[in-house]
Amino acid sequence: MPVSEKATSLTSEGSAATRATVLQLFATPVARTHCPFADDVNGRLAGLLTERAGEGAKEFGYKKETAGEFTQWGGTDAVRLSRWVCAVAGKFTESLTGTSLTEAFGRSLEREAERDASHAQPVAVGVTRSWASLYRSGDRHEPHFHPNTALSAVYYVAAPGTCELDVLDPRPNVDYYDPGISIAGESHRFRLACSPGELLVFPGWLKHAVPPFQDEKPRMSIAWNLNYTLG
Numbered sequence: 001m002p003v004s005e006k007a008t009s010l011t012s013e014g015s016a017a018t019r020a021t022v023l024q025l026f027a028t029p030v031a032r033t034h035c036p037f038a039d040d041v042n043g044r045l046a047g048l049l050t051e052r053a054g055e056g057a058k059e060f061g062y063k064k065e066t067a068g069e070f071t072q073w074g075g076t077d078a079v080r081l082s083r084w085v086c087a088v089a090g091k092f093t094e095s096l097t098g099t100s101l102t103e104a105f106g107r108s109l110e111r112e113a114e115r116d117a118s119h120a121q122p123v124a125v126g127v128t129r130s131w132a133s134l135y136r137s138g139d140r141h142e143p144h145f146h147p148n149t150a151l152s153a154v155y156y157v158a159a160p161g162t163c164e165l166d167v168l169d170p171r172p173n174v175d176y177y178d179p180g181i182s183i184a185g186e187s188h189r190f191r192l193a194c195s196p197g198e199l200l201v202f203p204g205w206l207k208h209a210v211p212p213f214q215d216e217k218p219r220m221s222i223a224w225n226l227n228y229t230l231g
Contacts, residue, residue: 028170030192031092031201035084035155038197041077046158048074049220053134063139063210070130070222078130081155082224086125089151089201089226093125101125105228125151126229132157135219141210143168149204151226159219162193165200168207201226 035041049066052073058065066073071082090101097104101123128149133141143166146152156163166189174186191211194200202208204225213219 026171028167028203028206029092029096030167030206031088031199032192032194033088033199035081035197035199037080037084041081042157042196044077045074045081045222046220048077049132049134049157049222050218052132053218057134063141064134064136066132066134070132070224071127081222082127082130085153085155085199085201085224086127086226088199089153090125092201093151101228105230121230123228123230125226127224128227129225130222132220132222135210135213135221137214137216138212139210140212143207143209145207146204146225148227149225150228151201152204152206152208153224153226154200155222155224156194156196156198157220157222158196160215160217162195163198163219163221164211164213165192165194166190166209166211167192167202168209170206 052066053064056067058067071078074081093104094100099107102121105123135141154165168189169185169187171186174188179186189209192200
C-alpha cells in the first residue's frame with residue numbers, strides 16, 4: 001500500500017532547521033461506483049427482494065435479511081450483478097497493489113512457503129456469501145465487520161432517499177480520548193450517503209453500520225462477502 005509522506009521543517013534555530021519526514025500511515029481504501037446497468041436490473045431486483053423478504057426471511061428485529069444465497073435464488077440478474085461486483089473488486093485490489101491479483105497473491109508473506117505453487121495459478125475474486133437486506137422505518141444495524149472476508153461489497157437496489165452507511169475509524173483507541181487537535185483524521189466514523197445503483201467495496205475487517213432509517217418505504221440492499229480464489 002502506498003504511503004503518503006512529505007519532508008517538512010519542524011523547528012528552526014538560527015539558520016539551522018530540523019528536517020523530518022512525516023508519514024501518513026494506515027490509510028483505509030473504500031471504492032464507490034455506479035452500476036452501468038442499474039436501470040436495467042434494479043426494478044426486477046426490488047420486486048424479487050420484496051417477495052423474498054416475506055415468509056422464510058430472517059427477522060432480526062433491526063432489519064430483515066433473505067435466507068439462502070442471493071447468487072442462487074436471484075436468477076440471471078443476480079449472476080450478472082455478482083460478476084460485475086467481483087470484477088470491480090478485483091480492479092480495486094489491483095489499483096491498490098499496483099499489480100495483478102495473481103502477482104499480489106503470490107507476494108503474500110503469509111503464503112511465502114507456497115509462493116511458487118500459488119503464483120503459477122490465476123487468482124480471481126469470488127463470492128463466499130451473498131444476501132439481501134430490507135430496512136423499514138426505525139431499523140438500524142449496529143457496527144460490525146465480516147470475519148474471514150477479504151472484501152465486503154454493498155449494492156443499493158431501492159430506497160425513497162439516500163442510503164446511509166457509517167464506516168468506523170479502524171483505529172480503536174480514537175474512541176477513548178479527545179486530543180483537542182486532530183492531526184490524524186480522528187473522526188470516529190464517516191457517513192457515506194449513496195443512491196440506488198451505487199456499489200461500495202471495502203476491506204472485510206472495516207467496521208460499518210447503518211444509522212437509524214426513518215423513511216416509510218423500505219430500503220433494499222445486497223451484500224457480498226468476497227475472497228480471492230485460485231483456479
